[in-house]
Amino acid sequence: MxxxxxxxxxxxxxxxxxxxxxxxxxxxxxxxxxxxxxxxxxxxxxxxxxxxxxxxxxxxxxxxxxxxxxxxxxxxxxxxxxxxxxxxxxxxxxxxxxxxxxxxxxxxxxxxxxxxxxxxxxxxxxxxxxxxxxxxxxxxxxxxxxxxxxxxDGGFGPVRTAGSDEASATAGYLPTAGMGAGGRARITVRRDHGFAEQLLDLAVDTAAEYARTEGLDLHRTLVVSSRPTADFAQRLAGRLGLPESSVIAPDAPGGGEGLPHTAAPILGYLRAVGQGLPEDVDQILFVAVGAGPSAVCVSYRPQER
Known part of the structure; x- marks a missing residue:
């Protein structure tokens, strides 16, 4: 099963x-x-x-x-x-x-x-x-x-989680004590100095460790990543030694403004299957990083492959 x-x-x-x-x-x-x-x-x-x-x-x-x-x-x-x-x-x-x-x-x-x-x-x-x-x-x-x-045959592999000993790189919260009359229409999103590099380091380490532990060949893998910054996919590909086409960090559907947040892995999967997996790709590796900072990795092998 x-x-x-x-x-x-x-x-x-x-x-x-x-x-x-x-x-x-x-x-x-x-x-x-x-x-x-x-x-x-x-x-x-x-x-x-x-x-x-x-x-x-x-x-x-x-x-x-x-x-x-x-x-x-x-x-x-x-x-x-x-x-x-x-x-x-x-x-x-x-x-x-x-x-x-x-x-x-x-x-x-x-x-x-x-x-x-x-x-x-x-x-x-x-x-x-x-x-x-x-x-x-x-x-x-x-x-x-x-x-x-x-x-x-196919399906998801084991899910692996990771974290960092450093302070939270990014966080979103509602400061209830000072929200005021219009507070229900506002949110505070804090991104620490260097948060992008911190999340990138964690994504690279987590993906590399997952590949080593599970025996994945990253050069035969399509990486679907979350997108904390606009250039995250390109930077992640470079750090993993992969061509940029091997890492997907999706845009919002319909050309909307802003970066995808919690829905990013689903959007990335849709883009991956929509464009078709290359012949030399055996599986997808989902990598997500965010507040905490924390990271989650899981492989997925489509059954039809």
Missing amino acids: TTVIRAASAIAAPTDGQAAAVLLAGRASRECLAEARISPDAVGALINVGVYREHNTFEPAVGALVQKEVGINLDYLAHPVPGAAFSFDLMNGACGVLNAVQVAQAMLSTGSTERVLITAADVHPGGRAALDDDYPYADLGAALLLERSATA
Whole structure:
């Protein structure tokens, strides 16, 4: 048994009006399920990893709101097969999707569910990232559907996590003590001096160690990376000794402004499969780095390869 990607989807927020995290995650989820040609009731669990939300909503768990928006098994008494579904938030910034993959692997391996839906949507607390020049991220949503495969061919490898003893390189938070009347429409994103180099060092070390431990040939691997800075892919490729075409750090869909945040691994996967893996590439290596600083690495071998 292995964990495989059944479908993925990503959408940009509309350019007119305010963006809403739940609506973006819900729309991406519905597109993802439509691509997979399965009913929402076939999803056993939903893990939401988005961090930034309009009005800085803290609770209830956004995962539960997305589950309702998508219509995933809302009444398990009326629909007893396949049974009740549940949802929760798992927030670890840019690393969240890959952390959710690790949780999904554990759930799927026990047979407690057949499918797990991961959602990632970030929007500016004011509802329009384009109106805030100091906010670095794009308003967008994405979804990734994972399922159990009966064969051992392909799928995800083990998830590895890493960290640094240095102080946090980047962080986003809401200073509640001084937020004032307009605080629900604002967020503080702090990036320490040298944060880009610190995250790059951690990404290089984590990817190289993963390749060594798991026996991956990086020259036969397409690296899908998070994108803390605009030139991160080029710099990561150079440090790993790879051509720039071997590292993908995606743009926001639809040419939107800002950098992808929690949805970056899903966007990178969509770009990788959309352009087609080169003949000399055997697998994808997902690498995400973010606040903490922390890093997560996992390999993925498409079954059709």
